[in-house]
Amino acid sequence: MQDNENRQKQDQLIDKFGSYFGSIGFQPIAGRIIGLLSVSDCEELSFDEITSRLQISKGSASVVLRRLVAEGRVAVVTVEGGRRHYYRLNQQNLFEVLDEFERMCDSVRGLLNTTIDLKADKQSSNAKYFYQIINTIDKYKTKLASMRQAVQTA
Amino acid sequence: MQDNENRQKQDQLIDKFGSYFGSIGFQPIAGRIIGLLSVSDCEELSFDEITSRLQISKGSASVVLRRLVAEGRVAVVTVEGGRRHYYRLNQQNLFEVLDEFERMCDSVRGLLNTTIDLKADKQSSNAKYFYQIINTIDKYKTKLASMRQAVQTA
DNA sequence: ATTTTTGTTCAATCGCGATTAAACAAATCA
DNA sequence: TGATTTGTTTAATCGCGATTGAACAAAAAT
Secondary structure: OHHHHHHHHHHHHHHHHHHHHHHOOOOHHHHHHHHHHHHOOOOOEEHHHHHHHHOOOHHHHHHHHHHHHHOOOEEEEEOOOOOOEEEEEOOOOOOHHHHHHHHHHHHHHHHHHHHHHHOOOOOOHHHHHHHHHHHHHHHHHHHHHHHHHHHHHO | OHHHHHHHHHHHHHHHHHHHHHHOOOOHHHHHHHHHHHHOOOOOEEHHHHHHHHOOOHHHHHHHHHHHHHOOOEEEEEOOOOOOEEEEEOOOOOOHHHHHHHHHHHHHHHHHHHHHHHOOOOOOHHHHHHHHHHHHHHHHHHHHHHHHHHHHHO
8 A cells, every 4th residue: 555655654744844833933733734735746735635634623724724824834726716725835935944043143132232231240251251142143144144145146 | 219120121131031032942931040140140049049039939940940950051059068059151152043043954954855755746846946945955054164164263 | 856948849730822613604506 | 595515713622831839858057
């Protein structure tokens, strides 16, 4: 039963997608839906195919899909004259992960700056350490900008 | 009441540390402890000072601090002859965030590779998209390696 | 030896997002 | 028009990690 074996492998992979997206703040089901749309050989799946393959309720699917569509991760295709909705993976900006990384750097930088501001002793060991981190972040941000361009044009 | 105002600002900041570390997978209390140790003007705080300032149970503090120490984020200082434990922020590797980023890239790369392997049609739209992402990740990893060196020696 | 301080352990609980179920709405079909 | 398919809404529940509380242990003080 070759098909069955393949399907099992797909299911495992779908769960890995789920774990990964879970680790970056997605609902488990959201991650598994993205996984299914990524793994499936058919690249457009109906609402019904999604709920039955992932064994999730229509309610969950409805809510999560709406969010994924709103976020632009998934696209809806409504075939003319039919009533079903089909969903496919949206092929997004490849720099999304990098953007996320930069946002995180910015947030850390802001936090450390405010922390130093509030310190009675700006020369304290921790304050100096935070200055170092900010400095490092700044260097990275400069480098990242040029790197981004280099990769983009390559 | 200047002191009181300052303390409020510190508390807000501590919560922000909590949110940030929460977003990267830490227990809320763990984040707030790191926040307190970062924000506090005194850089070594006793177990008791931590629980009373953060208003958390001794049980929570005990468990979370043990983990933070095991992970190397916090250091324990036991003053000779005294029975109290003091805790301070461990000034770690500044590249930790970057390491985390690379680990995430690797994990995504592995997932996409396996996904393509399982695809019936390796020329499908999604498969091609995944190839592109892998390609981009590889370029980044190369660049990151040299960047890391440049920042380190600068 | 007794008391006090300091911290640990772990069973119980709490809080909260994730998920479901079932009633409901909207569109199509017969 | 009435029946059917397709998807939405929302109140209720479930699951699970985070947190507490209280008993317990170890070390220092008296």
